[in-house]
Amino acid sequence: MTPSPRRAKMTARHVNVHYGDKQAINDVSIDVELDHVTALIGPSGCGKSTFLRTLNRMNDTIPSARVAGDILLDGENIFAPEMDVVQLRARVGMVFQKPNPFPKSIYENVAYGPRIHGLAAGRAQMDAIVEQSLRRAGLWDEVKDRLSDSGTALSGGQQQRLCIARAIAVDPEVILMDEPCSALDPIATAKIEELIHEFKGRYAVVIVTHNMQQAARVSQRTAFFHLGQLIEYGATSDIFTNPRQERTKDYITGRYG
Numbered sequence: 001m002t003p004s005p006r007r008a009k010m011t012a013r014h015v016n017v018h019y020g021d022k023q024a025i026n027d028v029s030i031d032v033e034l035d036h037v038t039a040l041i042g043p044s045g046c047g048k049s050t051f052l053r054t055l056n057r058m059n060d061t062i063p064s065a066r067v068a069g070d071i072l073l074d075g076e077n078i079f080a081p082e083m084d085v086v087q088l089r090a091r092v093g094m095v096f097q098k099p100n101p102f103p104k105s106i107y108e109n110v111a112y113g114p115r116i117h118g119l120a121a122g123r124a125q126m127d128a129i130v131e132q133s134l135r136r137a138g139l140w141d142e143v144k145d146r147l148s149d150s151g152t153a154l155s156g157g158q159q160q161r162l163c164i165a166r167a168i169a170v171d172p173e174v175i176l177m178d179e180p181c182s183a184l185d186p187i188a189t190a191k192i193e194e195l196i197h198e199f200k201g202r203y204a205v206v207i208v209t210h211n212m213q214q215a216a217r218v219s220q221r222t223a224f225f226h227l228g229q230l231i232e233y234g235a236t237s238d239i240f241t242n243p244r245q246e247r248t249k250d251y252i253t254g255r256y257g
Contacts, residue, residue: 009034009174009204010055010092015069017050017059024050026228028069032174037196037205039219039236041212043256047228048208052176055206056092057085073174090117092174093167098183099159101151101166106143109151109162110134113170129169137165138195157188164195168203175199177207181214193218212252216240224248 008031017025025047032038032055040048050059057078059065071078078088090113101109110130113119120126130147134140139161143154151162160180167175177196181189196218199205209215215222215236222239224232224247232239232248243249250256 007031007033007035009074011070011072012051012054013070013072015051015054015067015071017047017054017068018066019062020064024228025054028225028230030223030230030233032204032206033221034173034204035201036220037200037207037218038221038223039215040206040208040223040225041210041215041251042225042231043251044210046225048223048225049178050228051225052178052206052208055174055176056089056094058089058094060085090170091172092176093170093172094176094178095160095163095167095180097179099156099163101154101159101162103150103152105148106134106151106154106162107147110165110169113166117170119170133165133169134162136168136195136198137161138191139165155188157184157191160184160188160192161195164192172203174204174206177205179208179210182210189214212240224251226251 010032013029015025015028016023028051040052042048053059054067054071059067073091076083102112104112107130110133111126114126114129120129131140134143139158142158151159154162181192184192193214196205196207207218219236221234222236223230224239226247232243232245239248240252243252
């Protein structure tokens, strides 16, 4: 059931998350592989977004949250005292459900991360990073003549691709996507799914999605969560055509959700 650790970019073992007295995640162990897109599926409130946020310590921003267990990135414990959280979030980037560009120009949205991390030696290098990031996010041809326009003036789908460009501009190793298409129309969704295909192998990608067809289209591995527990984890084709657990089968066939 668990993929070989040698291919794992991140490993989570016995992860528990509490918000105050409420347990949101119960003893979850999972591997995230570089050469696969991993989808987290399950009904609303089942813990999949909470688990996703443990992978770059986003839950640290919630005062009542307590996380226990081990999460390793390339064998390093992300909760170790010497782990720089700012650096961690550069290595493990995140794209949120609602596009959230900064109220700055398109150029400055993408340049922001490389600038604070000192990744560009001068303007020419920064220009190259911005162009490459926008190209990888499939946005360059649409915005190259208006880089000084505000990022918030773009359409919803373009804003989401701008947020993806912003995430990849700091050269992350892992990209977390929390329902990145839920606010988008079908054409914009198809463009984001195309990007996810292109990212496979370049970044380890973990996507939370409510849309089971989307999980089936974009991922190679699927984890099914229910009531804070990981019920089943395996090859996407197996989860959707031959689930081992009755609860997975019931969810896939629409008996609840």
